[in-house]
Amino acid sequence: MAGIDEVAQRAGVSTATVSRALSGRGYVSDATRERVQGAASELGYVVSSTASGLASGRTRNIGVVVPLLSHWYFSSVVEGAETALLRRGYDTTLYNLTGGDAERRSVFTQFLLRKRVDAVIAINLELTVDEVRALHDLNKPLVGIGGPIPDVPTLALDDLEVARLATSHLTGLGHRRIGHIGGEREFDVDFHLPTTRRQGYEAALVDAGIPVEGSLLQPADFTMNGGYIAAKQLLGSPRDRPTGIFAASDDMAIGAILAARDLGLVVPRDVSIVGVDDNQLAPFFNLTTIAQFPRNQGEMAVNLLLAELGEETTKPSDLSLPFELVVRGSTARPQE
């Protein structure tokens, strides 16, 4: 494969000029630049990332670390980040931490330190002080999604407000007995998302002057099956059955819809159900939900990171992630 000297020769310039022309760093006249670009493309020349990386210290590669990939949310965030990076000429190197502690340690003490990446995006990961320091010592910027991480700029959803909005949608419709699915202590990893959403639910009840009742809280594991089981519990007894349910994820909300059907209840006539995510199944189940936008989140993280790397980019001014109530057919006024 053609090297930089062949391009230089063909364009009648030095290798230094080729480098400048192709990377956009330093002064090159327009005429020369075009000549070089022409020569490069005729030869099918592509800069060697290893040589360029060694000489410059920049790899044009970003590490993306996820706790899990085979889940709608994470794969969508990664997809959004990868697309944004590719557009800017960056590669995306993926680290999936599903393998457990030893794997996580090796990623943070070996893989991320071998200078393959210029910077790191950490998705829904509570990084330790040591993990952050190791990266900062190497001068690798770090951006988080799903925060907060000390000393790391982090994009985060305001889960309290998300839950409050979802629940207020129900109180606004006139519901007074509202159940909540989520918030199991056991699953309270990841920045206490389940707990925070439960608190948002409670805040909305308080806002509406409704007392919080322990019996209306059903812990679940954020799966459809978990939501199904929890909803059966909530909806099973005919007396003082809730007329509305706020589930902390769409999967659980859909499980709740299916549980309601199995109990002979009609949604939303007998019970209104609202979720969080707006995942790919939500439209099919006609689910009212609080949408979040994972692809866009990945892209925002990229913009934030590239700004730290000194690239020209539209740095997000606000680190709070957007969300939005999407009203579909699973919620309505309660029956008289």
Added chain:
Amino acid sequence: MAGIDEVAQRAGVSTATVSRALSGRGYVSDATRERVQGAASELGYVVSSTASGLASGRTRNIGVVVPLLSHWYFSSVVEGAETALLRRGYDTTLYNLTGGDAERRSVFTQFLLRKRVDAVIAINLELTVDEVRALHDLNKPLVGIGGPIPDVPTLALDDLEVARLATSHLTGLGHRRIGHIGGEREFDVDFHLPTTRRQGYEAALVDAGIPVEGSLLQPADFTMNGGYIAAKQLLGSPRDRPTGIFAASDDMAIGAILAARDLGLVVPRDVSIVGVDDNQLAPFFNLTTIAQFPRNQGEMAVNLLLAELGEETTKPSDLSLPFELVVRGSTARPQE
């Protein structure tokens, strides 16, 4: 950060010996190796991948190319591949082709050619001759999943047999009127998977002496909603309604289950339904299905690829991917 000379100095050897001790290439006495490894870990030394890559021509990084990431199947395959690679000390660089033609071209003419990766895994991608040649010219091995690609070893599911097995399960139970959801011409990309599965369905019918009926074929787009609509069509008319349905994916099969319920039919009493995939929702819906194992597929591809790169590994002897009938509660004998 510590460099190789510091390690060499601390261990009292030359940099060449450090390189050999840490990479495992070339002779080093056990005593020396341990001394070097000790020095390296005390200093927190990690080999620079750019320097090592430039000098050796090996990057210890594999490119994984997918048409789409935010789907259970693809994210699971990538997860399996990434885990297997990480275990072997390799990084995984991800290329998602969702962006369209221009993006695909840039990936194959720029990104993959900049020598960031040693080899490439292509998932469910019909590569062009040019794309394959560009990689082979650079001496980058290539392995496919979901094959066949000319000149490229490819792991593939025998879709004809998968569909035949699913359908035979129904004929074996005594079903004679069996509908099929899938096989829309429009979606017949990706190595004709939909068409092949339809042919397997037809083959099983022929095996059982059952004539193929056009009215029992319902095209759909492999989504839950598509399966729902198709099943409504198939099950809507009470006379000569099929007693069994083979859907070419679990998502469609689940859509069919929900359609049956909405029509007042009980699964499997009134209609048996079988899918393909064994995805994360299948157990919840108690769906009988043909399981495939995407994580394992990613791992197999890695083993195949590492063998081509000359690494010690258990090279898969058989390029056909395993599948398996999983009988759950959505299939039963037809009613008398």
Added chain:
DNA sequence: GTGAAAGCGCTAACAA
């Protein structure tokens, strides 16, 4: 605006 030349931090002949 462009060229000459000195590295970037390793690996791999080759020699010992």
Added chain:
DNA sequence: TTGTTAGCGCTTTCAC
């Protein structure tokens, strides 16, 4: 088994 040394293919300083 280990050390010496010449690159790997670029980028960047400095001089012009």
